[in-house]
Amino acid sequence: MSNSLKINVQTIPEEGLNIVFSGDGKWFAQCLQDNDQPDFSLQKADVECRITKASSTIFIKGNLSALLVISCGRCLEDATLPVAADFSYTLVPLKPEIKEEVEIQADELEISYYQGDFIDLTAIVCEQIILQIPIKPLCSEECKGLCPRCGINKNVASCNCDSEFVDPRLAVLKNIKIN
Ligand SMILES: [Zn+2]
Ligand SMILES: [Zn+2]
Known part of the structure; x- marks a missing residue:
């Protein structure tokens, strides 16, 4: 059992290694690249891994x-x-002299590579977190959203825009002045 995401592959026992890791927003901010500016933040991440x-x-x-x-x-x-997500990865040692060739294969076989004696699961865990972001996140399925006319948050307040709503196509007609 380990609670570090950096693992010396030489120390993985025959029966496998279990990892339990918890990360907070600060940890997540550190593992992002400088040019990654995600439009979300992490409150907490819990990861359990089995490595064989x-x-x-x-x-x-x-x-x-x-x-x-x-x-x-x-x-x-x-x-x-x-x-929440389940994930699995297969890592094989990277041979530098065939780097370009294996990168092409990596996509096809869903295999990743490691170099030297250490693997770092930080990138894998970060990738998994980013993959879980919904395309259209909602605070709740029932969210009423913003009023398209006055911008009020209809979850917490109400406005009278709906009652005086005019179809935009009709609004055009309404403004026509007849001479
Ligand atoms: Zn909402
Ligand atoms: Zn309104």
């Missing part, structure tokens, strides 16, 4: 559960979304 090794091939099976803070696609308020 056969010769120099490393198998990673894990599950992630995380809380993301992301702005709702309808009302734009921050919403805390629970997400």
